[in-house]
Amino acid sequence: MLMREWLDSDASLHKCGYPFGFLDDGAKKEVRRCLLKAIAIPGYQVPYGSREMPIARGWGTGGIQITLSLILPDDILKVIDQGCDGSVNAVNIKKFYQSVADVDITTDTTAATVIQTRHRIPEEPMTDEQILVLQVPYPEALREVEPSEMETRRMHAEADYGRMWLYLYEDIVACGEISISYRYPVTVNGRYIMDPSPIPRWDVPKLHMADTIFLFGAGREKRIYAIPPYTRVEPLEFDDHRFRVEDFDGKSCHRCGATDTFFDEIIDSADGGRKYCCSDSGYCDKRMAAWNR
Amino acid sequence: MLTVENLSKQFTLHILNGKQLDACRDVSFTVPKGRFLGLAGPSGAGKSTVLKCIYRTYLPSSGSVNYESPSYGAVDLATLPEREVIDIRTREMGYVSQFLKVVPRVSALDVVMEPILARNNVTREEARERAVQLLKRLRIQENLFDAYPATFSGGEQQRVNIAHGVSWRPRLLLLDEPTASLDRESVGIVVEILKDLRAEGTTMIGIFHDHDLMASVTDDVYHIN
Amino acid sequence: MEPMIQARELTKRFGMGCERCLESTGPDQETNRCWHCGTVLACNGVSFDLYPDEALGVVGESGSGKSTLVRLLHFEWEADGGSFVIHRNADLEQLPGLFAEASHYSCNLFGLNSFQKRQIRNALMGIVYQNPHLGLRMHVSAGGNVAERLLGGGWRNIAAMRQRAADLLHRTEIPVERMDEPPANFSGGMQQRVQIAKALSNNPLILFLDEVTTGLDLSVQARVLDLIRTLRSELKLSLLVVSHDLGVINLLCQRTMVMKYGRVVESGLTDQILQDPQHRYTQLLVASQL
Numbered sequence: 001m002l003m004r005e006w007l008d009s010d011a012s013l014h015k016c017g018y019p020f021g022f023l024d025d026g027a028k029k030e031v032r033r034c035l036l037k038a039i040a041i042p043g044y045q046v047p048y049g050s051r052e053m054p055i056a057r058g059w060g061t062g063g064i065q066i067t068l069s070l071i072l073p074d075d076i077l078k079v080i081d082q083g084c085d086g087s088v089n090a091v092n093i094k095k096f097y098q099s100v101a102d103v104d105i106t107t108d109t110t111a112a113t114v115i116q117t118r119h120r121i122p123e124e125p126m127t128d129e130q131i132l133v134l135q136v137p138y139p140e141a142l143r144e145v146e147p148s149e150m151e152t153r154r155m156h157a158e159a160d161y162g163r164m165w166l167y168l169y170e171d172i173v174a175c176g177e178i179s180i181s182y183r184y185p186v187t188v189n190g191r192y193i194m195d196p197s198p199i200p201r202w203d204v205p206k207l208h209m210a211d212t213i214f215l216f217g218a219g220r221e222k223r224i225y226a227i228p229p230y231t232r233v234e235p236l237e238f239d240d241h242r243f244r245v246e247d248f249d250g251k252s253c254h255r256c257g258a259t260d261t262f263f264d265e266i267i268d269s270a271d272g273g274r275k276y277c278c279s280d281s282g283y284c285d286k287r288m289a290a291w292n293r
Numbered sequence: 294m295l296t297v298e299n300l301s302k303q304f305t306l307h308i309l310n311g312k313q314l315d316a317c318r319d320v321s322f323t324v325p326k327g328r329f330l331g332l333a334g335p336s337g338a339g340k341s342t343v344l345k346c347i348y349r350t351y352l353p354s355s356g357s358v359n360y361e362s363p364s365y366g367a368v369d370l371a372t373l374p375e376r377e378v379i380d381i382r383t384r385e386m387g388y389v390s391q392f393l394k395v396v397p398r399v400s401a402l403d404v405v406m407e408p409i410l411a412r413n414n415v416t417r418e419e420a421r422e423r424a425v426q427l428l429k430r431l432r433i434q435e436n437l438f439d440a441y442p443a444t445f446s447g448g449e450q451q452r453v454n455i456a457h458g459v460s461w462r463p464r465l466l467l468l469d470e471p472t473a474s475l476d477r478e479s480v481g482i483v484v485e486i487l488k489d490l491r492a493e494g495t496t497m498i499g500i501f502h503d504h505d506l507m508a509s510v511t512d513d514v515y516h517i518n
Numbered sequence: 519m520e521p522m523i524q525a526r527e528l529t530k531r532f533g534m535g536c537e538r539c540l541e542s543t544g545p546d547q548e549t550n551r552c553w554h555c556g557t558v559l560a561c562n563g564v565s566f567d568l569y570p571d572e573a574l575g576v577v578g579e580s581g582s583g584k585s586t587l588v589r590l591l592h593f594e595w596e597a598d599g600g601s602f603v604i605h606r607n608a609d610l611e612q613l614p615g616l617f618a619e620a621s622h623y624s625c626n627l628f629g630l631n632s633f634q635k636r637q638i639r640n641a642l643m644g645i646v647y648q649n650p651h652l653g654l655r656m657h658v659s660a661g662g663n664v665a666e667r668l669l670g671g672g673w674r675n676i677a678a679m680r681q682r683a684a685d686l687l688h689r690t691e692i693p694v695e696r697m698d699e700p701p702a703n704f705s706g707g708m709q710q711r712v713q714i715a716k717a718l719s720n721n722p723l724i725l726f727l728d729e730v731t732t733g734l735d736l737s738v739q740a741r742v743l744d745l746i747r748t749l750r751s752e753l754k755l756s757l758l759v760v761s762h763d764l765g766v767i768n769l770l771c772q773r774t775m776v777m778k779y780g781r782v783v784e785s786g787l788t789d790q791i792l793q794d795p796q797h798r799y800t801q802l803l804v805a806s807q808l
Binding site: 304305306307308345349350351352375376378379396397398 | 519567569740744747769772773786787789790793794796797798801802805
């Protein structure tokens with residue numbers, strides 16, 4: 001059944017006086033068209049008419065619009081913020097989804113069909129049945145080196161990336177290594193340099209040749225881009241200064257004991273001691289539950 | 294080797310409302326291979342003008358300068374394309390002016406070595422050796438070899454100038470009063486060098502202010518009125 | 519020897535143009551602005567050949583179109599007409615053009631798209647501007663400035679790039695221990711030498727020098743000119759030297775074009791231009807020399 005027919009067939013699908021998924025049909029259609037274009041040109045930023053949402057721009061409206069234009073009543077949603085299912089931003093977005101779409105919500109990465117995330121990619125591998133939607137604050141990877149949008153578009157068009165590389169060269173000269181800790185620029189499919197959103201370096205290799213589809217939405221900057229499944233995603237690196245992920249050698253999660261995940265560092269305000277715990281709370285909880293069983 | 298036919302040079306001075314100046318008119322002569330032609334005539338008769346027209350520093354107004362070039366065959370230097378003139382200048386035709394005009398901040402030795410290196414296809418050591426011999430022969434003191442010629446006395450500059458002009462043994466050499474500011478002894482040395490060059494087969498055209506000197510070095514004299 | 523670069527009828531207009539533009543501008547009309555339609559002909563019908571290992575001078579007062587010419591050839595401005603061809607020279611097969619490819623040669627480069635033009639510029643050209651701010655990134659290290667074209671050309675080895683940058687900076691007499699300082703810290707003469715090092719980083723076929731000594735004091739001018747002369751004899755570069763200074767042209771170039779109001783009024787051997795100038799404007803220019 002087509003979305004259109006399906007929407008018209010049941011007026012009860014309208015929630016709180018809004019159509020299913022808050023956005024009207026035209027808006028959804030535009031976002032989906034932009035998504036198709038973004039998938040056809042991996043790493044290319046497709047401009048779109050970002051709609052007003054009932055939350056402020058810069059609070060995930062790009063990701064929300066992508067999610068809302070994709071979800072169906074049968075979908076199971078997971079929303080995380082810096083890996084955490086319970087942070088304010090994630091909870092509010094989940095409440096919003098429930099009120100305008102009434103879909104099931106989960107914290108289990110493997111159970112979700114669509115995962116919306118801010119600044120992290122879940123630890124558990126995702127399948128080709130799943131979609132990861134990333135909220136993006138600054139979609140332009142070249143913004144660090146060029147303030148003009150006209151100029152960065154020209155640079156992308158001509159693959160004129162010398163200045164981005166120069167930025168990394170200077171970083172190495174100044175710091176001995178590339179000091180970018182998040183928003184690490186990547187080359188997608190050997191063509192466009194892309195901002196992978198502020199995920200830590202830890203998550204960058206997960207984008208490469210993944211089973212999952214990655215959709216990036218920047219509501220404030222009005223850009224959508226995507227990485228289709230099984231696409232080359234290579235972090236910018238030099239022959240003699242390779243890209244490397246964060247080193248958590250010798251550290252483990254104080255809750256679940258994991259040693260192979262990305263950690264948050266927690267400083268105890270009472271005694272100043274340092275503890276580490278999994279940044280991906282859903283995964284940590286799952287491990288804890290299995291442990292307790 | 295070189296035949297000048299009805300060569301005229303007229304300057305049009307646009308700054309002075311198009312005033313016309315006749316520098317030389319209807320000059321014709323022939324220099325056979327290996328000969329030394331002297332150009333004589335009163336001051337302002339256009340002797341230097343003729344040399345400069347041959348060297349293409351001046352564009353002749355009319356007439357022709359027919360030259361037998363080994364690389365280009367029979368050519369008219371008055372109308373030859375610039376690139377070929379440059380090539381003939383670098384490989385075949387030399388010019389020694391009354392004044393030293395060299396690149397500033399280049400040592401005397403380098404001034405003389407430069408044309409040898411650029412044109413004679415020899416090693417740096419060989420070029421250096423030839424330049425040293427020539428400068429010594431022209432009685433330039435060895436402690437001046439590394440100095441800049443701009444700081445030299447007039448006579449020394451002129452001797453460096455001659456060394457620069459003859460060091461690479463051009464096929465055709467144009468000499469514009471090369472001995473003008475030299476003392477008698479130096480003039481003798483220069484004359485020796487020119488005679489050696491002639492013996493090696495260089496064809497020459499020269500202007501000398503001294504008639505006796507001209508008579509002693511040249512084979513023929515052409516008078517310009 | 520065949521010419522390496524052939525430029526024909528280069529034209530740059532600012533304005534719509536009309537059929538009377540050509541007759542109402544030029545040196546004889548003493549203007550480059552058409553009074554019928556207000557169009558400025560910054561450069562009109564300029565043609566020249568440049569041979570391998572040759573230096574061609576372009577002189578003229580400011581506004582004569584000489585910098586326009588460089589901007590057209592360096593693809594900074596879009597030409598309104600004319601053709602620009604670079605021929606591959608068998609003698610120079612191995613020498614210049616670190617990133618050159620066969621497809622860059624023997625076609626009208628003005629017909630290419632901006633991506634291809636960028637590639638050709640990166641592969642075959644170097645430029646030194648009068649103002650170092652145009653040629654350098656003042657807050658990027660000197661070494662980084664030199665490395666930029668290498669990075670753009672696909673070099674991905676920091677050690678190799680630093681080695682090449684150090685070599686070039688050494689050659690242009692910049693102390694190698696200062697290669698990680700930004701040119702903003704350097705004196706004007708040093709900045710100009712960093713610019714030269716940067717221009718040579720890709721081992722170009724042709725180097726454009728746009729008023730490189732203007733604004734430098736005399737002793738610094740002398741050092742920069744000496745450096746250019748030495749590099750030229752070592753690297754077998756072809757130069758297009760744009761200057762209003764006849765002394766610079768005389769020092770560097772065998773052949774010279776004189777421009778005025780966007781047209782070439784005279785061209786010839788440099789010593790002939792200086793000693794037997796034909797055109798009214800050239801005579802004035804030579805007479806005005808100090």
